[in-house]
Amino acid sequence: MIYAILLMDKPGTADLRIQIRPEHRAYLAQISDRMAFAGPLTSEDGKTTLGSLIAIDFPSRADVDAWLKDEPYTKAGVYEKPIIHVFNNMWEQKAGFPPAS
Template sequence: MPLFIVTCTDKEGTLATRLATRPAHLARIEKLDAEGKLIVAGPMPKEHDNLQAGFYGSTLIVDFETREALDAWLSDEPYLKAGVYGHIDVKPFIQVFPKG
């Protein structure tokens, strides 16, 4: 069970594009969840109670057999293709808690 933490950073001024692309993005995340590969995923808003202020980006913890498989999946990410994400950082992750 190789886990990876994926931190995606939004480019400035891409809120409208993010919102327009969100349905396609969520469909891919839902599919990943249905495949049992998603541990956690969500956006990082600039203001918790005001989403119109924009987003810093998104964070995911995912389970992929290899880094290459994850990279292949990321290459089709709608936010990346639409120019929302300016940078994606991937690091190996070991889940210690919660146990089980």
């Protein structure tokens, strides 16, 4: 089941986010084969990070919670309380929307 996970940053954690980012990316890489999508949410300038939006296949909500508990940004205190919902993808991915580098 795919879970959409909305994770907004706590105010004042921009520097901490940058510091922890390598650990965060390594943690995501461990389950990249189960990710539908993942990336930062930004302000209109496209540069100021506000949080993250991730969609990952997990067997259950308990598995999401366990994974999120050990997620580096969560452990470091970057994120506020997550919003988690089951996501039903009803639209096929479009070509021409490659991941941003």
